[in-house]
Amino acid sequence: MYEGGGALGDVLEAARERAFVGRVGELALFRSALAGDPGSCPVHYLHGPGGIGKSTLLRRFAREARRAGRAVEVDGRTVVPTPQGFARAVGEAVGEPGLVLIVDTFEHCQGLESWLYEQFLLGLPAGSVVVIAGRRAPDVRWTSDAGWADLLRVTALRNLPPEDAARLLHARGLGTGAHQALLSFTGGNPLALTLAAAVAAREEAAREQAVREEGVTSGWKPSRDVIATLLSQLLGDIPSVAHRRALEICAHTYVTSETLLRALMGEEAPELFAWLRQQPYIEPTDAGLVPHDVVREALEADLRWRDPEGFADMHRTVHQYVLDRLRAAPEEKMLPATSSLLYLYRREASANFRKWREGGLVEDGFYEEADRGRVLELAEIAEGAESAAICRFWLDRQPEGFRVYRSTHTGEIVAFFAWLRLREPSDPGIDPVVEAAWAHARSTAPLRPGEHMSMSVSAAHFPDRFLAQKRSPRSGW
Template identity: 65%
Template sequence: MSTADGGSLAGQLIAARDRAFVGRSAEQALFRSALAGDPGAAPVLYLHGPGGIGKSALLRRFAQEARGAGRPVVEVDGRTVSPTPEGFTAAAAEAVAEPGAVLLVDTFELCQGLEGWLWEQFLPRLPLGAVAVVSGRQAPDPAWVSDPGWADILWVMPLRNLTPEDAQAFLRSRGVAEGAHHTLLSFTGGNPLALALAAAVAVRDCRRTPGPASGRLPNHDVIATLVPRLVGDLPSVEHRTALEICAYAYVTSEALLRALLDDRAPELFAWLRAQPYMESTASGLFPHDVVRETLVADLRWRDPDGFVALHKRLHQYLFEQLRAAPATQILPATGALLHMHRTDGRMAHFHDWRSTGHVYDQPCAAADEARVLELIEEAEGPESAGTARYWLDRQRSAFRVYRSAQTGEIVACSAWLRLTGLEGADADPVVAAAWAHARANEPLRAGEHLALARFTVDPAHYQRPGPATTLTQWRAMGEIFRADRLAWSFVVMRNDGFWDGHLSHFDMLPTDTDPVVGDHSYRLFAHDWRAQPVVPWLAAKTDVALSGTVRPEPEPAAVAGTVPQPTEPTELVVLSRPEFDAAVRDALRALRHPARPADNPLDRSRVVVANGGGLADVLARAVDALLLERGGDKRHRALTTTYLKAAPTQEAAAERLGLPFSTYRRHLTSAVERVSDILWRHELDGEPLTRP
């Protein structure tokens, strides 16, 4: 194409995106008001919504408008920035230095651990006249939304599906015939990504088969059909294979393609990089979440044998990479390998690839020892801390610390003890139990050793799934996969039953002895790697993941503090805080009439689905949690009398409680607010609600 007239491909891209962009008028109005500095306009906007909802497209629109207004634009992407204060500051430095700059932060969920630091330290440094937009999947922490300092300068914008009118305009902009609109709109529900895929298929069908447009779609899994049809006209079999590899691997580099596809890797990687549904990070390429999963689902449906062959080749490559990786790369290499087992329900429930950026792993330095001991004493008591002191003096290199990406503070720790003799048996009851089990079953032979995952401590998520716990498990598995002459590995957990099913599923079986340290009993799990070495063990676990016939066992609900985990993915509703508060109030009122059917969005919220007990059960847990708070007994009585004991009127409830009506109303209002706060916190962090 000639550029003599000043045109360019970039200009064409911008123009095409401008023509295709529809809707989001309210969000654009808020941004324009901030850009113009209108009185009352909020200079900081927080945009949040699920994947595929159009956040990145809206940010591109904001960038275009800001540049059109002559403002310098600074763009930061959470997929490529280091999730540390230093990394973020380096990427966004121009926003602080340039007067009138517009800072646009995309995919913030990948560095969500920086949120407190962002509000407290970075955003306040922006000069007056600057505008900032933060976009991510998670809603902001309610602490900042409710902070009076931010009240007038922060506006939160939850992003929803397009309205029917905007969705129709979207289809027209893509050239979809009117006759196909009704079917496609019913089919996609206004989700922008699904609309884009469906529109591409409809236009392609119309070009290939001229005639009246019906919008007919296949009757099996919608997206699993749309994606391969969208990318179906591939240049060669090798291009198709490269695309399938990219969909199945966690991240695809040119080196990975070279290992699996030999000489054409550079060409194929360049082709992948140019595809519109592909995203990139510093480590390589990956497709959009929806595209990734549907490409894999289509391959598995269309060519089961080819899917198994791809899995085994990629798995072997990643295993070899892990074995050869330098020590500093153990965690990412292990995470990439374990990602291939994510279809095994046990793996998905106890490993969280998305949240690991909230913390980062480092060796334990001498200066860190005091903090490690403090964490262990907080979580497990002084006796356990004394045992940790013993091991720090002898194997400090076995300890790891996990620092908050937000503050840099050490928030968790773990140890991977490597033992070749009976050392520690007289000082550590857990190690003594491990040695006793090994000696009673299959003692170590010359040159062999045993290893023990010890002191898995994160007081904020103590021995429950969380960022540090995930990294601790990855490090343990990585050490096992890389070890030479490892006879036994042991894992010790608090003896509350939570991990029994998960560890037994992965052949870490409980021993006969439950060691006691201080006031706490622990459960010791063991695996003899000589009886079932790593390679055949991984092969067996691969067969489980590939078969799709073994479902995860339910968690032991009878154990205090545990709840069953959902066994199938559920589409969750995303509520703003005002919507969430209103739903809580409606749900509490509905408790007065349990026989009356109610449709409450909380039924599809994260806090209810993750707890698995239904909305009424979750409300009861939150109400009971009031008893643990100072003054909570007054709020608890007001709520239970009003809603659970169904007083006919609020006046009657006040009379039952023997309180003046104004005092009763104050207690009830405070109680409802606290229950909503409790549920909102669990909605955001995904932690299960426990009963007092």
Template identity: 60%
Template sequence: MSVDQRGSFAGRLTAARDRSFVGRDAEQALFLDALDDRPGSSPVQYLHGPGGIGKSALLRRFAQEARRAGRPVVEVDGRTVAPTPEAFAAAAEEAVVESGAVLLVDTFEQCQGLEGWLWEQFLPRLPIGAVVVIAGRIPPDARWVSDPGWAGLLNVVALRNLVPGEALAFLSARGVPDTLHEALLGFTGGSPLALALAAAVAVDASRHGSADTVLDWAPSADVVATLLPQLIGDPPSEAHRKALEICAHAHVTSESLLRALLGERAPELFTWLRAQPYVETTTLGLFPHDVVRESLVSDLRWRDPEGFAAFHKELHQHLFEQVRAAPTTQLLQATGALLYLYRTDGHMARFHGWQDTGQVYDGPCLPADEARVVELVGQAEGPESADLARYWLDAQPEAFRVYRSARTDGIIACSAWLRLTDERGCDVDPVVAAAWTHMRGHGPLRAGEHLAVARFTVHPEHYQRPSPPTTLTQWRAMGEIFRADHLAWHFIVMRDDGFWNDHLTHFDMWPTADAPVVGSHPYRLFGHDWRAQPVISWLAAKTDVMLTGVDGRDAGEAPRAAEVSVLSRPEFDTAVRDALRALRRPNVLADNPLARSSVVVHNGGSLRGVLERAVAALTGERGGDKRHRALVTTYVKGAPTQEAAAERLGLPFSTYRRHLTSAVDRVADLLWQHELSGTPLPDPPPAGQDGVRPTHQG
């Protein structure tokens, strides 16, 4: 193949690179200032940043500008020069002898061991008028940055990803269709290398694929496999790789998170993560650049789906426990970290903005804040709602939270989480009245239970649309749900305009039939029966959907709440006694209302199995062996009469009856606790040779 008649391939390469180069205006200005020796300029520039950030492309741009200015250009590449003083000096010799030379050193991390020699011996030999640009993944040693001798000569620049406007210009220059811009930006985070690879794949797909293929663009395994080595290099060990995967999957990574998942190597691994050029440090912990995060998660999910699922569930369990244990001041942070695991489910990321929540912060509503809360509700919802906010501020001031601007410290939004155990307020607030009406249609509130209403979600500037305060109000609501004891129902109140319907129903929060009106505004309540589907099973179902991408429920289909019996405590105790008596009669057992209770439905669906697990749990309690033997002899083995059971146990009948009554009451207590909390029953101990759970004698 002949070269282009207008020049060489090099000329065409340069022209193509010129057309596709975008951004880096600040870095180019610093270089041009040094090239022109303007006052205050620094003749030595040190650029550092992770792989794929565009260091080499920027050096090529600098070389063009230097040559246009008539400067001799000396280029040294750390990948091709031996990491010795002699080899480096030979490669850069022209910069020492040529007046006004521009020395460009790329991939300096490959010869980082020469850093001391470079600063102390080589660079001081360069003549006045020389310009030096060094680019590498690792920032310079702090002693050179703080050295007063280099203070007026050295400028250190940390290269970042392209900002959204620059990234869009990059994609347009590569011919990427506008319809793909959002998907590519979401994956690449503005990384130039990732943008280039993704753009090439996307352009090819748009030329040869269907419209659906283009709109559903996602990075292929080949793109990820090409990117990862460039972005993260080669981690020193499998433990380091695992730490990276945790850092990619979690919202932020702390040393305590690594310790919980990886054990005692956590300090070493945290220190290593912190030193990586593609990892950022915040007050909450560490997080990787977007493209590193997405590539690591995508790669693990593709090459080891079972391992990814197990890892996800382990991390999920730890973060859920953190939510349950977090003090109120840390509830939003803990809840946001847990919900972040669902960011790829197709709904969560559209309505939750983790990156923007730093614009606001929440706090309790103090007496001095109440007038502002009433004012905000009035602005957004009208005077009638403002009167209701005043009513609930008087009744439950602790239910209200305020959201302050991090910039001005002023209150810009508010919300309330009303905790209700009786129907107080129904004659005043039609929204709360509608919540009680809906709940009564699905079973009464049992002793110890409560319902909750997320009321007055108000941010006038972006009323009930995605915004940082709205994200925090959602996190607050979910955090309260995750840590609540004996929550029967909750309701989220939204203006009845349909905007939130798909999002909330995706998460099994279903609209009520009625739309109560306050002032001139109708509202829709979205509710969930936590007795029919407790938090643990709900999270497990959402996790399965996120991991598999398959929702087993038909579109628009609400949970079959009618399949779960909601029993009062007396009804529950009676059902337990009847079920134990029918333990050896499956047909009778199947008709017991306990078979459709939450504790049975969400612990395998077998009433016999749930009863046997509760009976087995007695052996771990003080005095439980006696109760356990009485139950096993009477109901599991099936003594013909209670007198016969007492004789088999060698007990006086009155003593046997006392043990049996205590045992039945204790089983009912255990099952009731799990019925209300929704927590799973403990696993049973292994059975003995006769198939009966072992007991302790004595």
């Protein structure tokens, strides 16, 4: 509650100051430009999807610039999108030495970009600093211009890293008990964190009461209001039902290619894929398109609630496509191909392994004989000597079915995974889980000549199976 004297605006600024977290690198670059340090760039272009924190960061920039009496702020939403309209918004300050021009929501006047870098910026006095922020990346003609190489700094804003996201939640008054659930849902997106924290903080007391009185232990889940607000802020206008469908498919699948869209949506696929590719919340990868985590989670949660039958139908269709691709995959691509199928069941499987890999914490590679000792060590850490003995049995017989996962920071093997190809039962008493799988297969669908049974020895099929972390052991064999 606000109490005491002073201007309300000052109180608001102080509250924003306390709530601001992270963006250390971006702040350092701006302060260097503001100070006129040698080698600093006078023009900074920030881009990223809605909710990533562009406006919050620009407010921080403006606050620091105002202390030096140099800030001019322009909001692209209120600018008449013509050269004359933009010039009027900047005003007479355009000719003042040491100008700091801060332009937010530039996507609303993106058509001025060529004029901006070919004419307007060139007329600013030496010593000026310009910061432009919008959802779209700058035009390649600008970034590839050799003349601008030492003058322009382009920054793609990303989600907050876990430590900064936790600090934001703490600043919002949220206890640590709810942090993991919120971080998992939001992926570190600042807007999602803020909205979810506001709801979770109100619910925290009631949830703690339920835990004490009824033993309820379910964690935080996003409310309908949170999801609806996120979608409207993150996605903006969606042109058609088909575009919405393409987004939902993209959210549900591990990675989306034009081939996948064509199989599911027919001849509209090229147009829809091109549209997806242009969206600021979609990242292109070597294999196809991947949405930002918070967009993926919000779309999935909204469709599950809004149209459960439609969600189930889409899931069945995607599942069949992915399964057909998996069956057709050559031997050397079998393990990577399983990722797309396992991803469809990511909520039923242990989440830690996938988060490690997708978060860039580990990189996978083929098992080599030199890795044997570490793999056996991990199996024993997880569940003891008996599990290590089972692991040794399969390493001796199917070493080609193993993959190891190394920490990207230390290079140490922190996890392993196996895809066993079973053509006949192993000796009794060796692996009780494999024996149970054979018993189930014989009673339900016995193998026909030429067929084999594949078994993923991982969290995907047997919770926490075959996965260990030295600092926090998980169950293994």
